[in-house]
Each structure stands twice: as structure tokens, then as C-alpha cells.
Amino acid sequence: GAGVSQSPSNKVTEKGKDVELRCDPISGHTALYWYRQSLGQGLEFLIYFQGNSAPDKSGLPSDRFSAERTGGSVSTLTIQRTQQEDSAVYLCASSQDRGQPQHFGDGTRLSIL
């Protein structure tokens, strides 16, 4: 597609459930990033992929969070045993290569009840 696509756009789930968020980057973009944005806040870096490998996972808040990228394209962010503090907008971005401007999707708004 023309831009970065994320799904679902909204997700409401109960505390303790697992959730999977999907990101479809711009075709040909080798770098992919996940961020988290809490209400009225800036973006918190979670993880960066170059191709299928993740050279920087330093932003993942706990071992409940994991991400993978396959085929140098689609990425999934998985949150296990969700907690209320996981409620936020999760944004994905891609860029042609590291250091290039990033193109963002519209995010997944995650609400944990």
C-alpha cells in the first residue's frame, strides 16, 4: 500500500489477555519501529528492526512484550498477560533505511479493562 498500515485500529480487551498488533510497512522499507504513546505524551521507543533482525530492543518495557518481523515486511507486536498500564496508542513507523525520515501508521489504540 501507499502508507504504513496498522491493525486493528482499536482493541479493547480484558486484563490478563494476550494481544497481537500488526504493522504493514511501506514496501521496500528496511527499517521498522514500534513506539508507544500514552495520552497527551510524546512517543516512547519500543523496538527497531533492520530487515528481520532487531538490533535494538531496549525500549520493551518488560518480558511480556515481544515483537517479530518476517520476510522483511510485516511485523507483529505481542503483549502477553496485559495490564491496565499497557493501555496506550501503539504506533508503527518504517523508513527506507536507518537514519531516514520515518513514516507512521495511524496506530492501534489499546484499552485494557
Add this chain to the structure above:
Amino acid sequence: SQQGEEDPQALSIQEGENATMNCSYKTSINNLQWYRQNSGRGLVHLILIRSNEREKHSGRLRVTLDTSKKSSSLLITASRAADTASYFCATDRRTGGGNKLTFGTGTQLKVEL
């Protein structure tokens, strides 16, 4: 405190006026980028200024960078109601594992008719 802090947090101006937003950061950078976010949407890249550049223009946008003061400013001239959005600066500090953008908490700009 965060790498990349915008000032002011909120700004309200009349259409046609200029809007100036400032960003301060703490460590050395490769480049600094400005992004815009409309409510409920992802971020849109506006402009990138490299550490060896002092000023850059793009349409109605003017960005300055002072690496000695670790600060940047974004000027939007002849503002329009459609410029109403949140504006974020982001610093690119290339690390061993890959580049990482660190975002500030943003300036909320409201342009009134």
C-alpha cells in the same frame, strides 16, 4: 527528563500569525527532525536538519539548529487553521545497534480563525 523537550507545551494564535516552537536536547545528535500529529492520527515527518546544518526551509517552515546550545526551533509562517496539531521534535542518536529517534512531549498548536 527527556531528550527533546518542546517549549511551549501549548500555543494559541490567530490565523496569519507566525508560530514558533522550541526544542532542547541533552546529548550529541546526528540529526534533528520535526513531526506533526493531528488528533487521532500518526505522525507526519516535516523536516530534517543535520547536525552540521544551521538552518533549513521547507515551504512555510523554517527550522534552526544550534548544536552549541543543544536547541532547535520550528517557525511556521502565515499560519492557517489547518496547521492546528501537535508538533514534536525528535533527535536521532545513532547507536551501535541502529538509529533511534527520541521524541519530546510536543507542543500543541491551535490556530484560530
